[in-house]
Amino acid sequence: MKSISKKEYVSLRKRGEEYMKLPIHNEILRKKLINKWEDLKGFPEKSQEEIKKWQLKRISYLVDYAFENIPLYRKKYSQVGYVKGSIKTWDDFYKLPYLRKEELIEGFPNDIAKNIDDFMLSTRSSGSSGKFVTLAVSQQAIYTDTLQTIRQFYMQSGKKYCEDDVILFIYTCPWWVDNIGNKYLQDFLPTTTKVDVAIEHIKKTRPRYISTYPTYLEKIASTGVKLSDYGVELVIVHSEQSDAKQRKMLKEALNVEVLDEYSSEELTRIALECPNHHYHLEEDACFIEIIDEDGNKLEDGNVGIVVGTNLLNTATPIIRYIQGDLTKIVKDEKCSCSNHGRIIEGVKGRSMDCIITDTGEKIPASCFMDLAYNWFLTYGIPVHGLKYQFVQPEIGVVDLYLIEGEYSVKLRSIKESLYTLLPKTTKINVHKVDKLPYDNGRKYRCVISLI
Numbered sequence: 001m002k003s004i005s006k007k008e009y010v011s012l013r014k015r016g017e018e019y020m021k022l023p024i025h026n027e028i029l030r031k032k033l034i035n036k037w038e039d040l041k042g043f044p045e046k047s048q049e050e051i052k053k054w055q056l057k058r059i060s061y062l063v064d065y066a067f068e069n070i071p072l073y074r075k076k077y078s079q080v081g082y083v084k085g086s087i088k089t090w091d092d093f094y095k096l097p098y099l100r101k102e103e104l105i106e107g108f109p110n111d112i113a114k115n116i117d118d119f120m121l122s123t124r125s126s127g128s129s130g131k132f133v134t135l136a137v138s139q140q141a142i143y144t145d146t147l148q149t150i151r152q153f154y155m156q157s158g159k160k161y162c163e164d165d166v167i168l169f170i171y172t173c174p175w176w177v178d179n180i181g182n183k184y185l186q187d188f189l190p191t192t193t194k195v196d197v198a199i200e201h202i203k204k205t206r207p208r209y210i211s212t213y214p215t216y217l218e219k220i221a222s223t224g225v226k227l228s229d230y231g232v233e234l235v236i237v238h239s240e241q242s243d244a245k246q247r248k249m250l251k252e253a254l255n256v257e258v259l260d261e262y263s264s265e266e267l268t269r270i271a272l273e274c275p276n277h278h279y280h281l282e283e284d285a286c287f288i289e290i291i292d293e294d295g296n297k298l299e300d301g302n303v304g305i306v307v308g309t310n311l312l313n314t315a316t317p318i319i320r321y322i323q324g325d326l327t328k329i330v331k332d333e334k335c336s337c338s339n340h341g342r343i344i345e346g347v348k349g350r351s352m353d354c355i356i357t358d359t360g361e362k363i364p365a366s367c368f369m370d371l372a373y374n375w376f377l378t379y380g381i382p383v384h385g386l387k388y389q390f391v392q393p394e395i396g397v398v399d400l401y402l403i404e405g406e407y408s409v410k411l412r413s414i415k416e417s418l419y420t421l422l423p424k425t426t427k428i429n430v431h432k433v434d435k436l437p438y439d440n441g442r443k444y445r446c447v448i449s450l451i
């Protein structure tokens with residue numbers, strides 16, 4: 001089998017982006033939305049028994065597909081004696097081994113996709129371990145994910161979201177497609193946009209909905225604007241941990257509702273906060289289990305580690321993947337909204353440090369995670385398997401530690417990229433290392449402040 005050269009790896013995303021920009025996809029999505037909207041909208045309202053029945057059927061298909069087509073799963077499941085068609089009950093599924101991120105990193109590219117060309121549509125995550133993994137994404141998964149975005153805003157807006165509304169995403173990179181048949185428009189600004197520029201843009205374009213990081217929203221709030229004055233009705237925050245108190249303060253400051261989304265690159269939407277402030281699992285996007293540190297499955301009501309199975313993607317299937325965050329599935333909780341997805345509580349993800357500049361500005365860890373993501377997207381740096389950690393020993397100094405992955409990287413371009421976030425007066429040292437200075441193998445943090 002072929003492998004992916006450094007040059008091919010760097011051009012992968014571009015080819016995928018160009019392909020997904022073809023207008024045919026917007027037209028296919030328009031038809032899909034017409035055909036599937038009622039089912040999609042109705043799914044979370046099914047009874048929990050019906051939801052579980054659907055999930056088991058889907059999982060049974062996915063496991064067989066992975067076993068037959070993806071070498072990683074072929075090997076992994078053969079070792080436990082799996083044969084095609086064995087998943088008939090949930091207990092059959094629970095016998096399958098968990099999947100670790102390291103396996104995905106080591107399996108790239110040949111063992112984690114059926115064809116190497118599948119990586120044309122791909123995504124990257126550094127997530128909670130700070131180490132990049134590259135996953136192939138199927139076109140169908142991108143389509144369904146796009147349609148589930150429509151449902152997300154419909155649900156979180158209290159069923160107000162409609163086809164003429166615009167959503168502004170202030171995020172790392174734009175989504176694959178930015179409209180469905182010229183309706184449901186998605187606007188985009190990168191998180192590197194200066195806050196006053198973003199506010200001017202919001203004033204001018206008046207999006208009804210905004211999706212961004214809580215720390216970015218805090219910056220908007222600190223200017224004293226009321227987003228309600230510019231037609232905004234709801235802001236959805238994600239990617240960083242925010243608590244209910246912080247969101248309530250933001251809601252009061254900005255005079256718009258602020259709700260949370262819990263998601264990851266590997267699992268897509270995991271849970272969404274409904275207008276009643278319950279986090280419902282997105283039961284047709286991924287299937288979530290909670291386990292203890294020894295890998296035992298926990299009953300509802302216990303806090304443990306999130307394990308998830310992506311129900312959309314077949315290109316690199318993600319089955320019983322250890323996501324690593326902590327949460328609990330609430331026992332027998334009912335919500336008066338129409339969503340019957342199981343409810344989770346108290347998600348604990350990454351703890352975030354800030355870097356403080358010499359002018360006293362605090363730059364949150366997520367900005368550095370974003371920047372790392374853009375090493376590939378903007379700077380064409382091959383990141384697969386690369387691991388990083390930012391350390392601030394004193395004001396005015398930032399040390400970046402890197403463990404190289406599959407490909408060698410130019411430290412100079414990485415260093416240059418840091419100055420898009422940090423003032424030119426900052427002394428930046430980039431070190432290639434074999435081991436990160438602050439990583440005990442358990443609780444990794446991508447940004448460490450020693451101040």
Ligand SMILES: [Zn+2]
Binds near residue numbers: 278
């Ligand atoms: Zn609810």
